[in-house]
Amino acid sequence: MGDKKDKYFFLRENGPPGYVGGVGRGAQGFTTRSDIGPARMDGSQNEKADENLNESNYDEFAGYGGSLFSGGTYDSEDREADEIYYAVDTRQDERRREHRERREREELLKYRQERPKIQQQFSDLKRDLATVSEEEWEKIPEAADIGKKLKRARRQQDRFTPSPDTLLGLNQGGTHNTIDIRQQKYGGLQTPLPGTQTLKPGDVDMMEVGAARGTLMRMNLDQVSDSVSGQTVVDPKGYLTDLNSLTPSYSGDIGDIKKGRLLLAAVRKTNPKHGPAWIASARLEEEVGRIQSARNLIIKGTEHCPKNEDVWMEAVRLQPPDQAKPVIAQAVASVPNSVKLWIKAADLETENKAKRRVLRKALDTIPDSVKLWKSAVDLESPSDACILLGRAVECCPQSVDLWLALAHLETYENARKVLNRARKAIPTERAIWIAAAKLEETAGNEENVGRLIKLGIKSLQGNMVEINRDLWLSDAQACDKSEHVQTCQAIVREVIGIGVEDEDRRETWLEDAESFVRNEAYNAARAVYAHCLTVFPADEELWEQVAFFEKEHGTRESLDAHLRKAVKYCPQAETLWLMGAKSAWLGGNVDAARSILSHAFTANPNSEDIWLAAVKLESENNMHERARKLLENARGQAGTARVWMKSVRLEWVLGNLEGAANMLAEAVKLHPTAPKLWMMRGQISEQLQQTENAREYYSQGIKHCQNSIHLWVLAARLEVKTEIWVFETLMFMKGNETRARALLDRARLKNPQCPELWLESVNIERGLNQNVAATAMMAKALQDCPNSGLLWSEAIFMEPRPMRKTKSLDALKRCENDARVLLAVAKLLLSDRRIKKARRWFNRTIKLDPDYGDAWAAYYKFELLHGDESQQDEVLKHCVTTEPRHGPLWQSVAKDVRNWGKSLEEILKLAARETTFY
DSSP: OTTSOOTTGGGGSOOOTTOOTTGGGTOOOOOOHHHHOOSSOOHHHHSOTTOOOOGGGEETTTEESSOTTTTSOOOHHHHHHHHHHHHHHHHHHHHHHHHHHHHHHHHHHHHHHHSOOHHHHTHHHHHHGGGOOHHHHHHSOOOOOHHHHHHHHHHHHHOOOOOOHHHHHHHHHTOOSSOOHHHHHHTTOOOSSTTOOOOOTTOOOHHHHHHHHHHHHHHHHHHTBOTTTOOBOOOHHHHHHHHHHTSOSOOSOHHHHHHHHHHHHHHHHHOTTOHHHHHHHHHHHHHTTOHHHHHHHHHHHHHHOTTOHHHHHHHHHHSOHHHHHHHHHHHHHHOTTOHHHHHHHHHHOOSHHHHHHHHHHHHHHOTTOHHHHHHHHHTSOHHHHHHHHHHHHHHOTTOHHHHHHHHHHSOHHHHHHHHHHHHHHOTTOHHHHHHHHHHHHHTTOTHHHHHHHHHHHHHHHHTTOOOOHHHHHHHHHHHHHTTOHHHHHHHHHHHTTTTOOGGGHHHHHHHHHHHHHHTTOHHHHHHHHHHHHHHOTTOHHHHHHHHHHHHHHSOHHHHHHHHHHHHHHOTTOHHHHHHHHHHHHHTTOHHHHHHHHHHHHHHOTTOHHHHHHHHHHHHHTTOHHHHHHHHHHHHHHSOOHHHHHHHHHHHHHTTOHHHHHHHHHHHHHHOTTOHHHHHHHHHHHHHTTOHHHHHHHHHHHHHHOTTOHHHHHHHHHHHHHOEEEETTTTEEEEOOHHHHHHHHHHHHHHSOSOHHHHHHHHHHHHHTTOHHHHHHHHHHHHHHOTTOHHHHHHHHHHSOHHHHHHHHHHHHHHOTTOHHHHHHHHHHHHHTTOHHHHHHHHHHHHHHOTTBHHHHHHHHHHHHHHSOHHHHHHHHHHHHHHOOOBOHHHHHHHTOGGGTTOOHHHHHHHHHHHOOOO
16 A cells, blocks of 8 residues: 555645646636745845955945946947046047156156166177177186085085095005006106296296286285274275266167167168268267267268268367368368358357458358357447448348448447438348437437337338337337437337227226336336326316326426326316425425425315315424414315314424313314324323313213214223222222223123224233133133234234244244244244345335334334344334334324324334233
């Protein structure tokens, strides 16, 4: 039964793929989860079997290496994208290829020069092998491996072979039964002891050879040794130089030289009449140091190309000085019409007489060569040159230089005749007309200069010559440099309007004037300005620009003349009137200044600037009553806040504090929003010891002018200086810092991001020796105003000395172009005793902001401490010329009533005295 096969065994087996039970009977197929497998795919199908998870294959930005899309298909779009990327990469590589290859060649050349190849080091020895004969070649021993021989000999020495007993027995007996070959040859006459052998004729005595070699070595050592001490006197530098001279002069590849020789030889053989091939061959040999071969090649080139002047010039160049003359003689004989060869022949001569002889012979051959005539004229005296130039212009009538040189050497009458002849010979040359104008100006006939230039332009236009405006203006600039002022200005007047549209005239002419100023052609610029003013006489801005030009580059007389002319055309221009009055006052002519201002009053009756200028003129000359009268009239006709302020200022400096206070009381009623009036009222009250009044005035001023930073600062400083009564101690204590801090906090709320208010708060803390609080306050200030040079300049010196340099670097990064930061860096360098560098930084500061008076004061004090008298005078002179007006220290000194009426030089010295370098 056990062997009986189960007829239902197929029920326990799986069906074939795609089998659906009962489909033959019309049953519908369906699938279950067991048929399609689990929902998640098998891990063996999802994970990559060969994925590299090593740490060396991991990048923190890109993750593990490998392609993210390696499992995808590579279609036509992928291929097109790859082609585009490849084209872009190729294009980028082509743009950089030339630069990259040039850099690689330079690096390789530098490397080969520093470390030449072995074949380059022995290249000169290889060249010498060409002269080795066959006998010498046969005597050269064969190359052998010496190392192997030495090893073999050393092994044989170490090897020991025992001798037989028969040999030992013979040695003990001392008898010989045979005669060796040497004994048979010499008959027993040669002994084994050295020095006692008998030599036959023709044999070499090696002992004598060794002794001779020792004697020669001893003689060489004696030559390089000192006879006194025996020390060597060999120059090590010269020895190294000799070693360097052994290296080949050419650092390139020897193979390239051989290829070049073959190519040039092929060119010479193909076309022996081609001169550049011979020149290139000679220069190749010269480059590799074979100068004699180069000479031989170029001589052959002259034989094949006897009419080529370049080949002859190369041959002359390669010859030594004693052999160059015969070569140049053959050259001029072969090419007699070559100017270059004749000039070279003259240059080879050492005496002027011989040079003249060569050049005259050349002129006989080539009489129309301008270059030869110029060379010949240069060797002659003025009288002989004049004769030679007379002949030159006959042979070369189209040479402008020869005509002008002849006119320059002639007298006035003859020069006029020469230039007339030149004008007829060359009617299209402008230089002849300009030379004629210069001649008339030099002779004093200035009225003919403009006529000649005008006539010349007309004549050139008649001969169909285009008038190039730029060329004529460059000629005008050249005339200005040669001090022919009338000619320069005449050229400018005639050509300035050529080719310029009407709407572009003003801009174009001003650009021309600025170009002349940059090139220091001031007379040409003055002529441009004059012509521009004739076209635009009512342009006030143009008159002012010309006035500033005359002030900087002209004289006081030219400035006064210009200003007198300017106010006629622009009587309403207050700036021109004020500049004229100031120029007259600086010139010492006070009456002329008063006259100018009186005319200015007539033209501008209610001008505030003119009234104040008249007041300043009278007060500077100690005419105080006249100044008061003028201010009284000004308050009636032009009662501005500035006029009231100047009136109060005058009374204040004259000591009339009560009158000034009364005037301020009236002024603040008329102008309550003028902060300077409130500030002056408070300061006068402080000076009168009226603290409560001053506090009240500052408080009222702050209410009317909340944006006035200086009012807030003055109010805070008043609180710091005020004495308060303390009940605990029953005594007065100086300073109400709490109220000052509160005032500054209010001020920062009204005026956010204000560095002046932050700095005042820091200074209050520093004045109380609260350095920690000051440092914290400065940190807050820099956060609120990170680009304030005022705060950074103070923060540098609040740091400990080791940290100041780092702080200064941070300040320069934030405020690179701030004069206050540069001044702080200069002071820091001075504190480190780096004088030269500190001077450069002081100079940079005043160049960056010449109106910053604190920098001038610090620079002047620096020169007083570390400079000489000339440097001090230079700083003082430049400061007076610049007239600085700003800076906290500068204004505190300049506006002090005790310093009223002092000159700018005195103000600078006082400010320098108050300057500190920390």
